[in-house]
Amino acid sequence: MTPILFVLAVGAVSLAGGFLGSLLGLGGGLIVVPVLTLLLHVDIRVAIGASIVSVIATSSGAAAAYVRDHLANMRVGMFLEIGTTLGAISGAYLAGIVPPRLLFVLFGLVLGYSAIAMLRGRRTSTEGVRVGPWARVLRLRSSYYDDAAGEEIVYQPVRARIGLFLMYIAGTVSGLLGIGSGALKVPAMDLAMELPIKVSTATSNFMIGVTAAASAGVYFTRGQIDPFVAAPVAIGVLTGAFIGSRTLGRISSRAVRSTFVVVLILVATQMLVKGVRG
Amino acid sequence: MNEPRWVDTAISNLLRGGVICSVTVIALGLTVSFVHHHEYLTSRSALGTLTRSARYPNTIGAVVRGVAAGQGQAIVMAGLLLLIATPVARVAFSIVVFGIEHDRMYMLITAAVLTILLVAFWVGAASG
Numbered sequence: 001m002t003p004i005l006f007v008l009a010v011g012a013v014s015l016a017g018g019f020l021g022s023l024l025g026l027g028g029g030l031i032v033v034p035v036l037t038l039l040l041h042v043d044i045r046v047a048i049g050a051s052i053v054s055v056i057a058t059s060s061g062a063a064a065a066y067v068r069d070h071l072a073n074m075r076v077g078m079f080l081e082i083g084t085t086l087g088a089i090s091g092a093y094l095a096g097i098v099p100p101r102l103l104f105v106l107f108g109l110v111l112g113y114s115a116i117a118m119l120r121g122r123r124t125s126t127e128g129v130r131v132g133p134w135a136r137v138l139r140l141r142s143s144y145y146d147d148a149a150g151e152e153i154v155y156q157p158v159r160a161r162i163g164l165f166l167m168y169i170a171g172t173v174s175g176l177l178g179i180g181s182g183a184l185k186v187p188a189m190d191l192a193m194e195l196p197i198k199v200s201t202a203t204s205n206f207m208i209g210v211t212a213a214a215s216a217g218v219y220f221t222r223g224q225i226d227p228f229v230a231a232p233v234a235i236g237v238l239t240g241a242f243i244g245s246r247t248l249g250r251i252s253s254r255a256v257r258s259t260f261v262v263v264l265i266l267v268a269t270q271m272l273v274k275g276v277r278g
Numbered sequence: 279m280n281e282p283r284w285v286d287t288a289i290s291n292l293l294r295g296g297v298i299c300s301v302t303v304i305a306l307g308l309t310v311s312f313v314h315h316h317e318y319l320t321s322r323s324a325l326g327t328l329t330r331s332a333r334y335p336n337t338i339g340a341v342v343r344g345v346a347a348g349q350g351q352a353i354v355m356a357g358l359l360l361l362i363a364t365p366v367a368r369v370a371f372s373i374v375v376f377g378i379e380h381d382r383m384y385m386l387i388t389a390a391v392l393t394i395l396l397v398a399f400w401v402g403a404a405s406g
Contacts, residue, residue: 213365
């Protein structure tokens with residue numbers, strides 16, 4: 001393969017990754033890393049560096065639209081970022097102490113459980129859930145206009161402290177395993193904080209860039225960011241995220257939810273396989 | 279219930295600006311690489327050295343020197359660094375925005391996030 005073909009191929013794959021990632025609140029590394037390593041024979045270290053770039057590109061590319069359209073809840077995002085960034089530091093310290101294989105198995109199981117819980121769905125009405133003092137003081141209540149449903153959706157996030165704790169765990173995991181923690185962030189916002197699914201994926205998108213930026217510096221210093229691989233990834237993902245962020249409002253919440261569950265099962269399987277095979 | 283309109287617009291524009299700047303610089307760097315190395319369009323062996331070498335600039339100084347020398351790889355790297363800086367700039371900018379809105383609680387929350395983020399960079403630099 002010639003370098004120009006390589007750039008075009010990586011760009012095309014990244015476009016798909018950015019599109020899917022921006023809809024589901026994931027970084028896009030899910031598609032980019034296996035294609036780079038298995039199909040294009042790129043070194044795994046370089047592929048991981050490119051996936052960090054992909055996470056940041058998905059996040060910034062999509063969040064510009066999500067913030068404007070109120071699909072991302074900025075207050076929820078900024079409050080929860082305290083947890084993810086603290087977790088990133090813990091992860092950096094724990095790396096080397098905790099065996100990664102055990103973690104892959106553990107989080108494969110957690111994600112598998114989340115997928116089943118999300119599949120079963122939750123109560124459709126949040127009435128009856130007491131709004132705790134944290135969610136009230138933090139003024140997390142918000143609304144967005146849902147293009148697919150054709151109405152303004154008003155929602156009240158609950159269990160802010162549990163959400164913060166889960167984000168700390170998500171941040172630690174992404175620091176330890178170098179994987180996008182969007183797969184953990186979305187179920188935490190969906191199941192614990194009871195946000196609408198589109199708000200969960202859009203807010204996850206808003207946050208993952210900050211978590212990834214915290215570790216991107218290390219990858220840069222270690223020489224894991226290969227400009228020739230990362231450039232087509234960045235351009236492709238940004239284009240995909242741009243298209244995706246204009247699509248999320250128009251597709252039904254049901255479709256977003258089921259697609260997310262399918263992808264979550266894939267990620268959980270991938271992690272379990274990694275953990276068992278080593 | 280929601281933030282005032284201008285807050286959303288300002289933060290959205292900052293993110294869009296960062297993304298547009300970085301993608302322009304990255305595309306420019308890629309173009310420069312291909313113009314300098316015509317063999318990239320035809321050679322099959324050139325790819326191996328591009329995806330396996332460990333000689334990419336990995337300090338800010340090296341990137342700046344490379345950009346000054348007009349190297350495509352260094353220009354791409356400068357664009358990637360702009361991309362990485364965008365979420366950090368968003369957090370820093372939010373402190374100012376909430377300050378203007380006299381929203382002291384969210385000013386404190388975003389300031390805490392920025393502090394933790396800077397500590398994370400420092401911890402990362404020490405361990406990396």
